[in-house]
Amino acid sequence: MKIIKKYVGILLAVVLISSLFSGCGGNSNENAESSQNDTSNTDNTTSNDSQNTTDESDQATEQVEIRFAWWGDTLRHEVYNAVCDEFEAENPDVKVIREPASWGDYWDKLATQTAGMSAPDVMGMHPQFVSDYAGRNSLADLEPYMENGVIDTSNIPDTIVQDGRVGGTMVMVSQGVTFTNMIINDDIMKEVGVEYPDLDWTWSEYAEIGKEFADKAQEKGLDYIFSDDFSSYSNSFRYMVRSDGQDLYTADGEIGFDEQITTKWFQYWKDLRDYGGVIPDAATVTEINSLPLEQKPFTLGKIAVAGFPVNQLHLYQAQMGDANLVPHRNPTGDGGERGEYLEGAHIAVSAFIDDKNKDAAARFVNFFVNSEDSLKHLKMEQGVPANEVLAEYIKPLLNESQQKAIRYVSETMPVAGTGVYAPVGASAVEAAYKDAFARVQFGVQTPEESAEQFMQEALAALEDAKN
Amino acid sequence: MKELTRKQKQGIIGYLFLSPWLIGFFALTAIPMLASLYFSFSRYDMLTPPRFAGLDNYTKMASDPKFYKSLQVTFTYVGLSVPFVLVFALIVALILQKNRRAVGIYRAIYYLPSLFGGSVAVAILWKELFNKEGVVNQILGNFGVEGISWIATPSTAIYTLILLGIWQFGASMVVFLAALKQIPMTYYEAAMIDGAGKVRRLFYITLPLLTPMVFFNVVMQVISAFQSFTPAYIISNGTGAPLDSTLFYTLYLYLKAFGQFQMGYASALAWILLLIIGAVTGVLFITAKKWVFYE
Numbered sequence: 001m002k003i004i005k006k007y008v009g010i011l012l013a014v015v016l017i018s019s020l021f022s023g024c025g026g027n028s029n030e031n032a033e034s035s036q037n038d039t040s041n042t043d044n045t046t047s048n049d050s051q052n053t054t055d056e057s058d059q060a061t062e063q064v065e066i067r068f069a070w071w072g073d074t075l076r077h078e079v080y081n082a083v084c085d086e087f088e089a090e091n092p093d094v095k096v097i098r099e100p101a102s103w104g105d106y107w108d109k110l111a112t113q114t115a116g117m118s119a120p121d122v123m124g125m126h127p128q129f130v131s132d133y134a135g136r137n138s139l140a141d142l143e144p145y146m147e148n149g150v151i152d153t154s155n156i157p158d159t160i161v162q163d164g165r166v167g168g169t170m171v172m173v174s175q176g177v178t179f180t181n182m183i184i185n186d187d188i189m190k191e192v193g194v195e196y197p198d199l200d201w202t203w204s205e206y207a208e209i210g211k212e213f214a215d216k217a218q219e220k221g222l223d224y225i226f227s228d229d230f231s232s233y234s235n236s237f238r239y240m241v242r243s244d245g246q247d248l249y250t251a252d253g254e255i256g257f258d259e260q261i262t263t264k265w266f267q268y269w270k271d272l273r274d275y276g277g278v279i280p281d282a283a284t285v286t287e288i289n290s291l292p293l294e295q296k297p298f299t300l301g302k303i304a305v306a307g308f309p310v311n312q313l314h315l316y317q318a319q320m321g322d323a324n325l326v327p328h329r330n331p332t333g334d335g336g337e338r339g340e341y342l343e344g345a346h347i348a349v350s351a352f353i354d355d356k357n358k359d360a361a362a363r364f365v366n367f368f369v370n371s372e373d374s375l376k377h378l379k380m381e382q383g384v385p386a387n388e389v390l391a392e393y394i395k396p397l398l399n400e401s402q403q404k405a406i407r408y409v410s411e412t413m414p415v416a417g418t419g420v421y422a423p424v425g426a427s428a429v430e431a432a433y434k435d436a437f438a439r440v441q442f443g444v445q446t447p448e449e450s451a452e453q454f455m456q457e458a459l460a461a462l463e464d465a466k467n
Numbered sequence: 468m469k470e471l472t473r474k475q476k477q478g479i480i481g482y483l484f485l486s487p488w489l490i491g492f493f494a495l496t497a498i499p500m501l502a503s504l505y506f507s508f509s510r511y512d513m514l515t516p517p518r519f520a521g522l523d524n525y526t527k528m529a530s531d532p533k534f535y536k537s538l539q540v541t542f543t544y545v546g547l548s549v550p551f552v553l554v555f556a557l558i559v560a561l562i563l564q565k566n567r568r569a570v571g572i573y574r575a576i577y578y579l580p581s582l583f584g585g586s587v588a589v590a591i592l593w594k595e596l597f598n599k600e601g602v603v604n605q606i607l608g609n610f611g612v613e614g615i616s617w618i619a620t621p622s623t624a625i626y627t628l629i630l631l632g633i634w635q636f637g638a639s640m641v642v643f644l645a646a647l648k649q650i651p652m653t654y655y656e657a658a659m660i661d662g663a664g665k666v667r668r669l670f671y672i673t674l675p676l677l678t679p680m681v682f683f684n685v686v687m688q689v690i691s692a693f694q695s696f697t698p699a700y701i702i703s704n705g706t707g708a709p710l711d712s713t714l715f716y717t718l719y720l721y722l723k724a725f726g727q728f729q730m731g732y733a734s735a736l737a738w739i740l741l742l743i744i745g746a747v748t749g750v751l752f753i754t755a756k757k758w759v760f761y762e
Contacts, residue, residue: 132512431722439710
């Protein structure tokens with residue numbers, strides 16, 4: 001039995017050392033991440049392989065290799081790969097190394113790569129994060145390329161071009177314009193027997209319609225719920241705030257909204273929640289927020305109104321058969337005050353690369369947003385193309401739901417303003433917002449208490465980020 | 468001379484053979500750990516160089532309610548899952564120790580969950596089980612009980628994760644099985660001659676002789692439970708929802724590091740976790756003198 005004691009001692013020592021020293025992040029964490037990375041790595045290696053073989057064949061011309069990273073699902077990866085192929089076919093001197101990732105992984109990876117000054121030459125960029133990168137001078141100034149015509153902006157409306165300017169520097173170009181708005185399942189509305197106005201409604205009207213819906217559904221013994229709980233979406237909160245003449249942030253990077261509007265917003269959804277049948281209960285909302293698209297109650301035809309970016313309409317339509325889905329604007333203030341602002345993904349160039357790569361990257365950006373060969377693949381992938389001529393060009397290529405989306409965006413673009421970019425530290429504010437609405441949903445705090453705590457946390461988060 | 472160079476040569480060759488491990492140790496463990504120790508005393512957002520900030524991160528932690536919440540969640544998880552894992556592992560090992568027909572298959576079946584229980588796929592499966600529309604509620608529905616969404620209700624969410632942890636008792640079970648085989652039959656025979664019944668034999672022979680392995684399993688399970696991450700990350704969609712009831716310490720650390728780019732604060736959290744695990748393990752070792760029986 002002495003042997004056992006020795007054995008246990010050694011076993012413990014070995015395992016203790018290895019597990020403690022293998023890092024405090026947790027083994028399972030690393031496993032999960034590495035397995036995800038593995039898949040993307042294999043993607044990379046396969047594309048690298050194919051490039052290497054072509055590399056050897058035409059070594060006569062001087063080759064430039066640029067790395068292009070984007071986020072998205074499998075379908076988007078196919079579309080973007082096709083665009084890269086077209087670009088390579090037309091520009092034999094440039095090879096595009098593709099680095100796709102899912103939305104969450106993309107930003108983890110980009111932050112790490114930027115820290116190591118090895119960010120991709122061309123990358124997807126988003127207004128939600130751009131300040132983090134532009135504020136630290138990791139994005140190239142694209143103005144010279146716009147002036148010398150490498151990036152052609154003649155067919156892009158000036159408001160959209162200027163939307164790529166952060167802190168005075170032109171750092172990104174729009175991949176497409178979209179809006180995060182409401183989508184109505186008209187079949188359910190008809191079945192329950194509720195009318196709703198065509199494009200615009202006010203927050204009060206929205207609540208009235210919701211209650212009417214709940215009453216009628218109950219009378220008829222139908223099990224539908226009127227709408228998503230939009231207090232879960234900080235984007236929708238932003239609409240409420242903007243229609244009150246404020247915004248989430250001010251131009252100089254401070255909190256742009258006050259406690260009063262926050263309380264009003266939480267109270268508005270609490271009233272609907274308490275009414276019953278208008279929005280789902282707190283636990284169901286928590287569940288919805290973590291469900292994939294095809295499992296959401298809206299997709300399954302149990303909820304009549306949902307919120308998501310309109311460029312995703314065709315993805316939902318693909319799941320929902322012939323349901324009549326109607327894109328609808330977010331409610332306005334009672335006097336018709338609007339919250340719309342231009343949204344959508346952008347494309348940017350790294351500041352860490354040499355001029356030769358920068359030139360090739362700028363050519364790629366121009367090809368991406370300004371050529372038929374690119375847009376015939378992209379279509380509505382990121383919203384309506386910023387290039388107005390190409391927006392017309394893709395129309396005949398679109399399926400029915402994409403046409404609905406493009407019509408909607410065209411109708412709404414004229415009434416939209418531009419949003420203020422989130423300052424550094426915004427992700428901590430976003431996290432505090434998530435806590436705040438959950439506290440009201442689960443009833444552990446009143447709207448007033450939760451709004452007060454949220455304001456304190458939000459101000460502290462931005463203050464902390466400045467140090 | 469010749470003798471010496473030969474020795475030197477052998478030394479060099481020795482280090483060459485060691486080099487894969489040495490490189491791995493320094494590049495993947497020692498240097499990153501030292502870096503993280505430095506980061507924990509600095510402000511670091513991964514995009515700009517770290518700036519020394521003294522004890523800021525640690526003092527901030529002392530007044531961070533989410534830090535305490537995540538500690539509470541983690542201790543609840545460790546405190547409930549580890550004892551149940553050990554009890555189940557021991558019971559099943561006792562049942563499966565006899566060489567009956569197909570016992571190997573049963574052992575394999577009970578061991579399997581601990582191989583893939585921490586995986587993403589199982590976490591997703593768990594989500595499907597305990598959803599509002601999940602399998603569990605469908606079974607409850609047959610008995611006329613209307614279930615709630617177990618993973619999205621603050622008071623129950625943590626228990627679904629604890630259950631997932633308990634389900635993975637297989638690894639401990641295998642250790643117990645091996646240890647049970649080590650206990651000489653002569654002890655039991657002697658006890659039977661003295662008239663000891665099954666229960667007495669269990670409590671006076673089996674359990675005392677098993678205590679070294681119980682100790683080993685406790686330490687291992689406690690450490691891995693503290694580091695548990697994937698299930699909470701997947702089931703709460705990386706948020707710790709609902710109401711932070713599944714905000715494991717490692718999940719909070721991850722959110723600070725990769726969600727909010729507060730790498731310095733996250734490093735400080737990591738070092739505190741290391742200290743906590745070290746302290747708990749130390750306490751276990753001290754108490755072990757009182758109850759672990761080495762013959």
